Amino acid sequence: MPSASDASPVASFRDRAKLTNLFRTTAFKLSFAYLLIFTTFAFLALGYVAWNANRVLDDQMVSTIEAEINGLSEQYKSGGLRRLISVVERRAGEPGASLYLVTTPAGEHVVGNVGALPAGLLADPGQVEAAYARSGSHTLEHRAIMRIFTLPGGFRLVVGRDVEERDRLRSVIGRTFGTSLLFVIVLGVVGGWFVASRVLKRVDDMTETARRIMAGDLGGRLAVAGNGDELDRLAQNLNEMLERIGELMRGLREVSDNIAHDLKTPLTRLRNRADEAVRSALGEDDLRLAMEGVIEESDGLIRVFNALLMIARLEGVAARDLMAEFDVGVTAREVGELYEAVAADEGLSLEIVTVGDLRLVGSRELIGQALANLIDNAVKYGAVNRQAGGIRVTAEREATTIRLTVADRGPGIPEEARGRVLDRFVRLEDSRSRPGFGLGLSLVAAIVRLHQGTLSLNDNAPGLAVVVTLPALAVGDPA
Amino acid sequence: MGFASPAGFEVVSFGPMRLLIIEDDREAASYLAKAFREAGHVPDLAHDGLDGYALAREGDYDMLIVDRMLPKLDGLSLIRSLREQTVTTPVLILSALGQVDDRVKGLRAGGDDYLPKPYAFSELLARAEILARRRTAPVGTTEATAYRVGDLELDRLSHRVTRAGHEIALQPREFRLLEYLMRHAGQVVTRTMLLEHVWDYHFDPQTNVIDVHVSRLRAKIDKDFDRPILHTIRGAGYVVRADDTRGA
Numbered sequence: 138m139p140s141a142s143d144a145s146p147v148a149s150f151r152d153r154a155k156l157t158n159l160f161r162t163t164a165f166k167l168s169f170a171y172l173l174i175f176t177t178f179a180f181l182a183l184g185y186v187a188w189n190a191n192r193v194l195d196d197q198m199v200s201t202i203e204a205e206i207n208g209l210s211e212q213y214k215s216g217g218l219r220r221l222i223s224v225v226e227r228r229a230g231e232p233g234a235s236l237y238l239v240t241t242p243a244g245e246h247v248v249g250n251v252g253a254l255p256a257g258l259l260a261d262p263g264q265v266e267a268a269y270a271r272s273g274s275h276t277l278e279h280r281a282i283m284r285i286f287t288l289p290g291g292f293r294l295v296v297g298r299d300v301e302e303r304d305r306l307r308s309v310i311g312r313t314f315g316t317s318l319l320f321v322i323v324l325g326v327v328g329g330w331f332v333a334s335r336v337l338k339r340v341d342d343m344t345e346t347a348r349r350i351m352a353g354d355l356g357g358r359l360a361v362a363g364n365g366d367e368l369d370r371l372a373q374n375l376n377e378m379l380e381r382i383g384e385l386m387r388g389l390r391e392v393s394d395n396i397a398h399d400l401k402t403p404l405t406r407l408r409n410r411a412d413e414a415v416r417s418a419l420g421e422d423d424l425r426l427a428m429e430g431v432i433e434e435s436d437g438l439i440r441v442f443n444a445l446l447m448i449a450r451l452e453g454v455a456a457r458d459l460m461a462e463f464d465v466g467v468t469a470r471e472v473g474e475l476y477e478a479v480a481a482d483e484g485l486s487l488e489i490v491t492v493g494d495l496r497l498v499g500s501r502e503l504i505g506q507a508l509a510n511l512i513d514n515a516v517k518y519g520a521v522n523r524q525a526g527g528i529r530v531t532a533e534r535e536a537t538t539i540r541l542t543v544a545d546r547g548p549g550i551p552e553e554a555r556g557r558v559l560d561r562f563v564r565l566e567d568s569r570s571r572p573g574f575g576l577g578l579s580l581v582a583a584i585v586r587l588h589q590g591t592l593s594l595n596d597n598a599p600g601l602a603v604v605v606t607l608p609a610l611a612v613g614d615p616a
Numbered sequence: 617m618g619f620a621s622p623a624g625f626e627v628v629s630f631g632p633m634r635l636l637i638i639e640d641d642r643e644a645a646s647y648l649a650k651a652f653r654e655a656g657h658v659p660d661l662a663h664d665g666l667d668g669y670a671l672a673r674e675g676d677y678d679m680l681i682v683d684r685m686l687p688k689l690d691g692l693s694l695i696r697s698l699r700e701q702t703v704t705t706p707v708l709i710l711s712a713l714g715q716v717d718d719r720v721k722g723l724r725a726g727g728d729d730y731l732p733k734p735y736a737f738s739e740l741l742a743r744a745e746i747l748a749r750r751r752t753a754p755v756g757t758t759e760a761t762a763y764r765v766g767d768l769e770l771d772r773l774s775h776r777v778t779r780a781g782h783e784i785a786l787q788p789r790e791f792r793l794l795e796y797l798m799r800h801a802g803q804v805v806t807r808t809m810l811l812e813h814v815w816d817y818h819f820d821p822q823t824n825v826i827d828v829h830v831s832r833l834r835a836k837i838d839k840d841f842d843r844p845i846l847h848t849i850r851g852a853g854y855v856v857r858a859d860d861t862r863g864a
Contacts, residue, residue, distance in 0.1 A: 432736075432851060439734050440820055474789060475815055478828040506819035513823055 164337050168329025172322065175329075179321035187310045194306060195282075198298045199264070202284045205235055205296045213288050221294075222248045235298050236269065236281055242291030251295065253277060259285055259293050266300070280304075339368050343375075355383055400441060407434040444580050451503075451583035462610060463501040465539055466491035469532045472508040476516060483520040486527030487512070493534030496610040499588045504607075507584040510577040511543040511603050518547030518601065525599060538590075539609045544602035555594045581605070633678040633748040636660045638668030638694070639710070640686050648681070651737050652744075665689025672698055677705050678748040681740070684711035684722065692725040699726035706747040710735070719818060738852035742804040749803065763798035766858025768837060768845050770798050779837055779845075789814065790833050797846065797856040806853035830854055 205228075213221040218239075225237045229250040238249035244259050252270035255277060262285045268277035283297030343359050350357045358379060359372040414427030473489035480487040508530070515528045525546035532541050581603075585592045590607040635652065637659050639645040645661050652659040660675065662668035665686040672680055672694075680698075684691040695707050709727040711718060722730045728750075729743050763770045767780040775791060777784045786794065792814050797805055807826040811817055830846070838844045847855050 429851065436736065442734075443732065443820060471815060471817075475811075475817075475825050475829075478832055479823060479825050482828055502818055505817050509817075509819060516823075 164330065164333040167333040168326065171329040171333075172325040175325040176318070176322055179318055183314045183317050187314045190310050191307055194303045198282050198300075198303065201235065202264075202282065202296050202298060205237075206284055206286050206294065209237075209294055209296065210286065210288060213292075213294070218247075218290075218292065221288075225249060235296055236283065238293075238295040240293045240295075242293070244293070247292070249295070251297075254283075254295070258283075259295070261285065262287050262293075269297070336368070343368075343372065347375075350379065355379075355386060400438060403434050403438050403441065407431060407438070410434065444577070448580050448583045451580075451587050460498050460500060462496055462498050463504075464496050465499075465504055465541065465607070466495035466532050468501055468505050469495075469508060469530055469541065472505050472512060473530050476509070476512045480512075480516050480519075480528060483516055484523045485516060485519050487516075488527060488529045489532075490529065491532045494609070495532050495534055495539055497539055497588075497607050498610060499607065500584075503584045503587065507581045507605070508541070508543070510581050511605075514577060514603075515543050515545035515547070515601075519545035520547075522547050522599070534609060535606075537609055537611070538606045541605040541607070542602055544597045544600060546597065546600040549596060549599055549601045550594060552596065578603075632657050633745065634658045634660075634676065635679050635681060635744065635748065636662060636668065636671055636675060636677045637681045638662045638665070638672070638686060638691070639681070639683040640664060641683075648737075648740075652741070655741055657744075663687075665691070665694050669694050669697060672705065673701060673703060679706045679708065679744055681708050681710060681744065682727070684709055684718075692722065692727075695722075695726045706750060708740070708744055708747055710740075736851070738804070738849070739806045739808065742806045742809065742853060745803050746800055746805075746809070749800075760799075763795070763801065765798055765801045765856050766843070766845055767841075768798070768856075768858075770795060777837070779841065784836050786833070786836060789829070790836065793829060793833055794837070794856075797854060801856045804849050804852050804855050809853070 209221060209224065212224045221239060225239055225248050228234055229237050229248075234250065236249070236251050238251040238254070239247040240259060241247060250272045252272045252274045253276075254269050255267055258265065258267055264282065264284045266280065266282045269279055269281050269283070270277050271279060279299055279301065281297040281299045283295050286294045286296070288294050339360075339362070346357055346359050358376045361369050361372045361376070363369065410427055410430045414424055414431075418424045418427055469491055470489050473487055477487045512528065512530060519528050523546075527546070529544045530542070531544075532539060534540075582592050585605055585607070588607050590605055593604045595602040595604055635657060637645055637648050637652075639648065639661070640663050642663060645663065649659040649661055660671060660677070662671050666688045668680075668682065668686065669689055682691045682694060686694065689697075691709060691711070695709070698705070698707070706728040707726065708729045708731060709722040710731055710733060711722065712733045719730045719732075728747055731740055731743060761772050763772075768777070769779075770777050770791075772795065777786055777791065777794065793810065796810065796813050808818075808820075810826050810830075811819075830848075834844075834846045838846055843858075845856055845858060847857065849855055
C-alpha cells in the first residue's frame with residue numbers, strides 16, 4: 138500500500154477523518170477487497186504466461202535434441218563410426234552449435250565439443266539436465282539439457298543444448314512478471330482509493346449538507362452531479378423530500394402567522410373591554426353589559442380558533458373517510474336558502490342556479506361550509522354596493538368537473554391583488570378589511586384542495602366571482 | 617313548571633336531571649358541576665375513564681357527559697363498553713377535537729351528541745336537557761303527530777299551523793324550524809342545534825343566519841298576539857313556551 142500522503146484524494150480524505158470514521162473504514166475495505174481480487178487475477182494471469190513461455194522454451198530444446206539424436210544415429214547406422222565422427226565434427230564447428238559428444242563404451246572421448254561431464258553421467262542413458270565443461274576445459278561451469286544415447290556397439294552419443302540462453306529468458310520473464318505484478322498492485326491501490334474516496338466524498342458531502350439543513354438552513358439542497366447515477370437519484374429524491382418539508386413548514390408558519398393576526402386583534406379588544414369595565418363600570422348593569430361583550434369576543438375567538446384548527450387539519454389530509462357521494466346542487470340550494478334571509482335583510486337578492494348532474498364524491502359538510510363561507514363573504518361585501526345587484530350562486534356541470542361560482546357585486550378585489558390572495562390567502566387590509574376574510578377563504582381553499590379541486594378569483598365586473606371547480610362523478614357511475 | 621305537551625295532552629315535567637360528568641380536568645369538572653347545580657340539576661363527577669365507567673354502569677343517570685380524552689380508559693372506549701353492556705343512557709361527548717370526522721367517530725362509538733371545546737355552558741346545558749328528556753320518554757313511544765304550546769298548534773301530518781284558531785302560512789323550512797322548537801317546547805334550543813337539526817349542517821354559521829330565520833318565524837307566529845310564544849334567551853338561544861314563568 139503506498140503511503141497515504143502521496144495520493145491527493147487519500148490525503149484530502151484524511152483531512153476530514155473526524156467526520157467520516159465509518160466511511161473511511163468503508164473506503165479502506167472497499168479498496169482492499171478490490172486490490173486483493175485484482176492482484177490475485179493478475180498473479181494468475183501473469184504466472185500462466187510465464188509458465189507457458191518456459192515450457193515452450195524447454196519443449197523446443199528437447200525436440201531439437203531429439204531430432205539431432207535421430208539424425209546422428211541414422212548416420213551411424215548407415216556410415217558407421219567414421220561417418221558419425223565426421224558429421225559430429227562438422228556440426229560442432231558450426232556457429233551456435235549444439236553440444237555433441239561421442240565416447241567409447243568405456244567412456245573415453247572420441248569426438249565432440251564437450252570437455253567434461255560429471256562422472257557417472259554416461260552410465261545412465263536418457264534425458265538429463267546437468268553441468269558440463271566446454272571443450273578444452275575441465276571445470277563443469279555450464280549447464281545443459283542433454284540426452285545420452287547408446288549406439289549399437291556400445292558407443293555413447295550425447296547431444297545437448299546449453300541452457301544459458303533459456304535461463305536468461307527465464308529470468309527476463311520472471312522479472313517482467315514481478316514488475317507487472319507490482320504495477321498492477323500500485324494501480325489497484327491508487328485506483329481503489331481514488332474510486333472509493335470519490336464516491337464516498339459525495340456521500341460525505343451529502344452528510345455535511347444534511348447536517349447543515351438539520352442545523353436550520355432549510356433552503357440547503359444536496360448537490361446533483363447530473364449524471365443520473367444512484368447517488369444522483371438519491372440526492373434528487375432527498376431534495377424533493379426537503380422541498381415538501383419546506384412547503385409544510387411554510388404552511389405551518391402561515392398558520393401561525395394567521396393565528397397571531399386573527400387572535401391578537403380580538404384578544405386585545407377582549408382585554409380592553411374587561412379593563413374598561415373594571416376601571417369605569419358604575420353598576421351591575423354596566424358590568425353585565427361589559428361581560429356580555431367579553432363573552433361575545435370570546436365566542437369570536439373560539440370561532441377563529443376552530444377555523445384555524447380546521448384548516449390545519451384539512452391541510453394534513455385527515456378527513457378522507459368523510460368522503461361520500463352527494464349532490465352538490467342540493468347543497469348549494471340548502472346553503473343558499475340558509476343565507477337567503479340574511480341577504481334579504483341586507484337588501485340583496487340571492488339567486489341559486491343549478492344545471493346538470495351535480496353529483497360528486499366528497500364531504501357534504503365541508504363543501505357546505507365552503508359555500509357558506511363564500512356566500513357569507515358575498516353578503517358582507519355585496520351589501521356595500523347593494524344597488525349594483527344581488528348575489529348569484531351557480532353550480533353547473535362541465536365535462537368532468539363541477540363548477541361552483543359565487544358572484545357578488547361588491548367592491549371586488551383589484552386584479553393585481555387576486556394572485557396574492559390565491560397564492561397563500563393573505564388578508565388584504567386595504568380592499569377587504571373585515572376580520573376573518575382571509576381565514577374564511579383559507580378554509581375554503583383547504584377544503585377545495587382536500588377535494589382535489591381548484592379555486593380562482595375572477596372579476597365579476599363589478600364585484601368578485603369566486604370559482605371553485607371540483608372533480609365530478611363520472612357519468613354512468615353508480616348512483 | 618309544566619307545559620302543554622304533544623297531542624294526547626299528557627304533561628311531562630322537567631325534574632332535575634341526574635347526570636354524571638366524566639372529565640379529568642378537575643377545575644373544568646367542578647365548574648361544570650357548579651353550573652349544572654345552579655341550573656337545578658344533580659351532577660356527579662368522575663375524574664378518569666375507569667371510575668366513570670363503574671359509576672355509569674351502576675348509577676341511574678339521566679345522561680352522561682364524557683370527555684374524549686381521559687386517563688385509564690379513553691372516552692370513546694368507555695362509551696363503546698357501556699353500549700356493549702346495553703347501558704342506553706344518553707351520552708354527550710365533549711372534545712377538544714372539534715372536527716367533523718371526530719364528531720362522526722364519536723357518534724359512531726355510541727355517543728348521542730358531540731360538543732367541541734371550547735363551548736358555551738348554555739350550549740351544553742341546552743343539549744344536555746334535550747338528551748335527558750329523550751331518556752325520560754318511554755321506549756317505543758311514537759312521535760306525537762301534533763304539538764300544542766298555549767294557543768299555538770302544529771299538525772305534523774297536515775302541515776298546518778294555527779294560532780288561536782287562525783291559520784298561519786309557513787314556508788317548508790319555517791315549518792321544520794317551528795316543529796323542532798315545539799318538539800322541545802320549554803327547553804332552550806341553541807342556534808347550532810337548529811342548524812344541525814333543521815338544516816342538517818354542523819359547521820359554524822359565522823353570522824346571524826339562524827337569527828334571521830327565527831325572527832321571520834316569530835313575525836309570523838307572534839306578531840299579532842299579545843303574549844309571545846317564541847322567546848329569545850340571551851347568550852343561549854331560543855325557547856318556545858306559552859307562559860313566562862321560566863326565568864330568562
